[in-house]
Amino acid sequence: RFGEGEQLFAHAVTAVDRVLATAASATAASATASSAALADGLTGLRARLQLGQAEHLFNLSNFPRVAALTDVAAPVLQSVGDMAGYAEALWLAGTARVRMGASDAAESLLLQSLDAFGAAGADNAAMLAHNGLGICFSNQGRYAEARAHYEAYLARARAAGYVRGMANALNNLGSNYARDGDYVQAHELYRESHALALETGEQLVIAVTLSNLGAVSRALHDYAAARDFYQRSLTITRTIGERRWTAANLNGLGLVWVDSGDDPAATALLLEGLATALAINSIPDALDALTTLAAIIARHGAPALARTLLCGVLSHARTMSSARARAQEYLDELGDADPCPPAAAAATATLADADPVLALAASAQEYCRTQMGMS
Incomplete structure (x- = not known):
């Protein structure tokens, strides 16, 4: 199914390219405002399709391809005035680079995405950029900066009543404390995150919090608890594939x-x-x-x-x-x-x-x- 999805995006982009070629010929022949507007609209549609393809490939962990697609789509979306799409493309480009270990490039892109979400009036979506920056800085050992972004993510999620986001923010805050060696604080945050995850009923969110409770329990030398948490998480992840x-x-x-x-x-x-x-x-x-x-x-x-x-x-x-x-x-x-x-x-x-x-x-x-x- 995943392979078919990628082919569908590719076919859609090819179809838009053909229409764009026709529109370009019409624009050259008539130089009318309507023809130019049609070409701009199709150009934006093509970039949106590339963004959709990048989202699909992100779920498949093909981060280099995600980076390549979003690097092309982002400036096009900006040029046609699709600021929400532009912000999302920057966020995907930055997050892909976080996963690829390219922290410097990721930091720049995620900071740009934070500004772009603000310019687009997408304040709630800005929590994505805060989360990405938290991960980026935590990976670099910049724990205080990471904590500030995770706390901004948590504040936005609470203001929006977004329980899943609250669970995710607390979970990532816990991971940040664990990386900084404060396992007791990490354990408490993971517990809070797990309680919220249970409220959502989302099995993957529950599984992630259980897995992290397993990791921090091991760090605290509570091996029986660690095995129990990991095993409970494993049962869920296997069940949901x-x-x-x-x-x-x-x-x-x-x-x-x-x-x-x-x-x-x-x-x-x-x-x-x-x-x-x-x-x-x-x-x-x-x-x-x-x-x-x-x-x-x-x-x-x-x-x-x-x-x-x-x-x-x-x-x-x-x-x-x-x-x-x-x-x-x-x-x-x-x-x-x-x-x-x-x-x-x-x-x-x-x-x-x-x-x-x-x-x-x-x-x-x-x-x-x-x-x-x-x-």
Whole structure:
């Protein structure tokens, strides 16, 4: 169905291009205001179709393609006076770059989108830009700035009575505190977020809050609670077919079992999480799984392979901050050795390329299968 959706957008854009060519001929022949207006309208329609295609591809995690489409659509939408579309295109372009690890470019685009939403009179939609900027700054370790944007998002959501937005803002605030090392405050915010998520009845929102409660419970060394939260979230994500959070939950459960000393159980979960992430091109989740698998592989007699995996994780631009910190910790535990080689292709790979994570994953999967007896 997803492939068919992308084809439909492509066919629609092609059809508009044909009409545009006809309109351009008419404008050249008559130079009438109505012909020019028709051409402008069709140009705006084409950009709107590209924006719709970008939204579709965003849901498929094809962020490089989203960035390419919105970079083309945004200036066109601005030129035809579609300020709401322009603001949304900037927001999508910025959010895609957040997911791609290009924080500097993302920051500029998201700040522009915040201004554009204001110019369009779309004050409620501006909460999207605040949320995106919060994620961007949190990823950069700029926690105070991130908190300010998340709180602005929360204030707008409360003013609008938007319960789902309130849940999301509190959830992201919790993640920001967790990244900054304040797990107690993060736990409290996740609890508030979960209560609001239950009010919405939206299963994915509920699952996300449960998963984050699992992560912070692990950080607080409450492993029984962590397993329970992750398992409850996993049950929901599997039921609704949400594979990105299924991968995240499998990875989280695997990490908890590593902490509990059960490497076989952890490895099985992590291999499933890795395969799930690769199937949907969720590179950050694949790298997260590889980080923990590397620690297990090192303990089972292959420190050289573990080092290769960990260096690959550290050199990749799309590695999550939590995985990056664990990878460095595991690498330090391996002791003295040559430093990791400088980042090369891994830092710039896109979903359209043969991402270096694929070779890393194949090495880890092969070792687990042949040396640890894991299927």
